[in-house]
Amino acid sequence: MKLVRRPKFTCALWALIFLGCSCATAQDPLPSWNDGPNKQAIEQFVNDVTSQGSPTFVPQDQRIATFDNDGTLWVEQPMYTQLAFALARVKALAPQHPVWKQQQPFKAVLDGDMKTLAASGEKGLIQLMLATHTGMTTADFETIVKDWIGTAQHPRFHRLYTACVYQPMLELLAYLRANGFKTYIVSGGGVEFMRPWGEQVYGVPPEQTIGSTIKTQFEMKNGGPVLMRLPDMDFVDDKAGKPVAINKFIGRRPIAAFGNSDGDQQMLEWTAAGTGKRFMLLVHHTDATREYAYDRQSAFGKLDKALDEAKARNWVVVDMKRDWKTIFPATAQGQ
Amino acid sequence: MKLVRRPKFTCALWALIFLGCSCATAQDPLPSWNDGPNKQAIEQFVNDVTSQGSPTFVPQDQRIATFDNDGTLWVEQPMYTQLAFALARVKALAPQHPVWKQQQPFKAVLDGDMKTLAASGEKGLIQLMLATHTGMTTADFETIVKDWIGTAQHPRFHRLYTACVYQPMLELLAYLRANGFKTYIVSGGGVEFMRPWGEQVYGVPPEQTIGSTIKTQFEMKNGGPVLMRLPDMDFVDDKAGKPVAINKFIGRRPIAAFGNSDGDQQMLEWTAAGTGKRFMLLVHHTDATREYAYDRQSAFGKLDKALDEAKARNWVVVDMKRDWKTIFPATAQGQ
Numbered sequence: 202m203k204l205v206r207r208p209k210f211t212c213a214l215w216a217l218i219f220l221g222c223s224c225a226t227a228q229d230p231l232p233s234w235n236d237g238p239n240k241q242a243i244e245q246f247v248n249d250v251t252s253q254g255s256p257t258f259v260p261q262d263q264r265i266a267t268f269d270n271d272g273t274l275w276v277e278q279p280m281y282t283q284l285a286f287a288l289a290r291v292k293a294l295a296p297q298h299p300v301w302k303q304q305q306p307f308k309a310v311l312d313g314d315m316k317t318l319a320a321s322g323e324k325g326l327i328q329l330m331l332a333t334h335t336g337m338t339t340a341d342f343e344t345i346v347k348d349w350i351g352t353a354q355h356p357r358f359h360r361l362y363t364a365c366v367y368q369p370m371l372e373l374l375a376y377l378r379a380n381g382f383k384t385y386i387v388s389g390g391g392v393e394f395m396r397p398w399g400e401q402v403y404g405v406p407p408e409q410t411i412g413s414t415i416k417t418q419f420e421m422k423n424g425g426p427v428l429m430r431l432p433d434m435d436f437v438d439d440k441a442g443k444p445v446a447i448n449k450f451i452g453r454r455p456i457a458a459f460g461n462s463d464g465d466q467q468m469l470e471w472t473a474a475g476t477g478k479r480f481m482l483l484v485h486h487t488d489a490t491r492e493y494a495y496d497r498q499s500a501f502g503k504l505d506k507a508l509d510e511a512k513a514r515n516w517v518v519v520d521m522k523r524d525w526k527t528i529f530p531a532t533a534q535g536q
Numbered sequence: 537m538k539l540v541r542r543p544k545f546t547c548a549l550w551a552l553i554f555l556g557c558s559c560a561t562a563q564d565p566l567p568s569w570n571d572g573p574n575k576q577a578i579e580q581f582v583n584d585v586t587s588q589g590s591p592t593f594v595p596q597d598q599r600i601a602t603f604d605n606d607g608t609l610w611v612e613q614p615m616y617t618q619l620a621f622a623l624a625r626v627k628a629l630a631p632q633h634p635v636w637k638q639q640q641p642f643k644a645v646l647d648g649d650m651k652t653l654a655a656s657g658e659k660g661l662i663q664l665m666l667a668t669h670t671g672m673t674t675a676d677f678e679t680i681v682k683d684w685i686g687t688a689q690h691p692r693f694h695r696l697y698t699a700c701v702y703q704p705m706l707e708l709l710a711y712l713r714a715n716g717f718k719t720y721i722v723s724g725g726g727v728e729f730m731r732p733w734g735e736q737v738y739g740v741p742p743e744q745t746i747g748s749t750i751k752t753q754f755e756m757k758n759g760g761p762v763l764m765r766l767p768d769m770d771f772v773d774d775k776a777g778k779p780v781a782i783n784k785f786i787g788r789r790p791i792a793a794f795g796n797s798d799g800d801q802q803m804l805e806w807t808a809a810g811t812g813k814r815f816m817l818l819v820h821h822t823d824a825t826r827e828y829a830y831d832r833q834s835a836f837g838k839l840d841k842a843l844d845e846a847k848a849r850n851w852v853v854v855d856m857k858r859d860w861k862t863i864f865p866a867t868a869q870g871q
Binding site (some may be wrong): 206262339383392394396406407409410417418419425426427428435441442445448449450451452453467470471474 | 597672673689718727728731740741743745749752754760763770776777779780783784785786787788802805806809
């Protein structure tokens with residue numbers, strides 16, 4: 202009998218190795234989430250759409266989940282990270298542009314005059330973006346982003362920006378992927394600012410990273426083709442732009458969407474309007490001690506109308522202070 | 537001994553089931569391709585980039601292959617299928633637009649006057665597209681496309697357009713996917729004209745289908761959100777637009793690209809300019825008997841400059857007559 206049993210055990214081992222993924226549910230996939238209705242709601246939804254034979258089952262290719270980035274996956278205070286990058290670029294490029302010393306909004310950046318910079322509004326910010334994010338090839342811009350993101354530190358947490366990502370959300374991304382979801386980033390941030398590091402930090406590959414774009418142009422340079430970044434906005438992937446981009450890039454409606462601000466409201470509405478089981482979640486920043494507390498009055502990541510709609514429609518609103526055991530990864534990502 | 541052997545056989549079976557994909561190479565994956573240097577070149581490339589430990593090995597996530605659609609994956613004569621769709625839509629919508637009887641290019645379509653239609657040029661064609669492809673929600677347009685593509689037949693081959701796809705290219709798509717490639721369509725055709733049927737016919741899901749786009753707008757209608765198709769071009773995914781779209785949508789450079797016309801030249805150049813092993817292929821339509829023969833003078837799918845470049849740079853040029861054993865699937869797709 203022993204001889205017969207041993208091969209049977211080996212068979213079970215084979216099955217285990219090749220069906221390994223199904224073992225993932227054996228331990229808590231969301232250890233940084235405190236127990237409570239929000240964690241339960243996430244697990245219930247995943248269970249509902251992945252249970253074969255259930256009326257709420259969703260085939261794997263339709264399990265699309267979209268995540269905002271700033272304030273949903275990583276810190277967006279005291280300013281968007283991409284804005285910190287743009288300010289650093291203004292300073293680095295200033296010697297080549299002496300006129301900036303007299304010209305707003307560049308002067309404000311060089312003088313560290315955040316009040317005047319803020320007063321320059323969206324127009325001023327777009328001026329900064331175009332001046333610092335264009336005029337080079339896509340390959341050169343990627344190098345510039347990688348160099349900066351590899352060393353720049355968050356002013357309060359004194360760690361790389363890529364280490365100021367939310368551990369509970371990293372777990373959520375991994376949990377969804379382990380359950381057959383395709384996870385996308387759909388961010389107002391520039392797509393070519395996120396792609397150089399997004400796969401390593403979030404496990405989201407470039408082709409699943411959607412964001413705002415500036416125009417590029419195919420050109421021959423030194424005998425080879427390049428894509429030049431032109432000083433002209435192509436698309437702003439925010440607010441009503443998010444469903445437009447989701448339709449254009451993915452061509453399927455998400456069944457789950459995750460955001461934290463009014464910029465995500467239409468993405469959640471678009472997701473909610475599909476048939477079958479749906480999941481909409483907003484991260485509410487309520488933890489001034491461990492991170493930041495802000496909503497209706499914030500200059501970055503304003504959460505006002507979307508919060509009212511979430512409450513009215515019973516979308517999940519994460520209370521960061523109450524729901525999250527930890528905020529950042531213990532071992533900093535990419536460090 | 538027999539008792540011991542039986543479980544061992546079962547083990548082998550488990551291994552076979554779970555390692556099943558690796559068996560695909562046991563039989564010819566390209567049975568519709570005649571033996572010869574072009575078939576060999578395809579197989580050699582796939583072997584080079586998938587051989588672990590080889591200096592030409594490419595990790596799976598970087599195995600991106602992009603395919604043009606019209607003339608590369610399906611018939612584009614006597615006119616682009618999407619143009620045939622637009623003409624059918626003009627006829628269907630004519631009762632609601634009595635003015636079309638006197639207005640070009642609509643009058644030409646209704647009179648069956650192809651000469652006047654052709655003389656209206658690109659401007660006329662865009663007028664037709666915008667008049668027939670916009671003014672409805674994305675969901676309604678999808679239904680219109682599905683209804684038409686499910687019944688309309690090719691005027692010469694008397695089968696569904698989706699059955700006028702090239703069997704050797706279907707095998708090539710499947711062969712690349714079996715070897716860990718992510719296959720994309722990058723077409724000048726409208727993305728929302730291709731997505732409703734592309735997955736069933738080509739095995740390419742919506743999120744890997746890139747094409748020309750018209751602008752859409754997020755609106756609330758009857759209490760729910762919709763995306764309205766606006767009468768305004770967003771992006772033409774042709775010629776120098778293809779590398780731009782590849783960079784925007786995929787964010788990685790393909791290692792293999794497949795086309796058939798000058799509209800694909802820049803996509804192949806962009807692919808060729810990457811480092812490491814690369815594969816560029818043009819389908820040359822040389823078979824007037826089984827399909828069509830055309831190149832430098834054709835109104836649709838003109839192949840002139842790209843053919844010269846392909847010859848100069850040793851890109852693979854498929855001679856349809858010589859290289860393909862069969863042209864269309866024996867059992868029509870979708871019928």
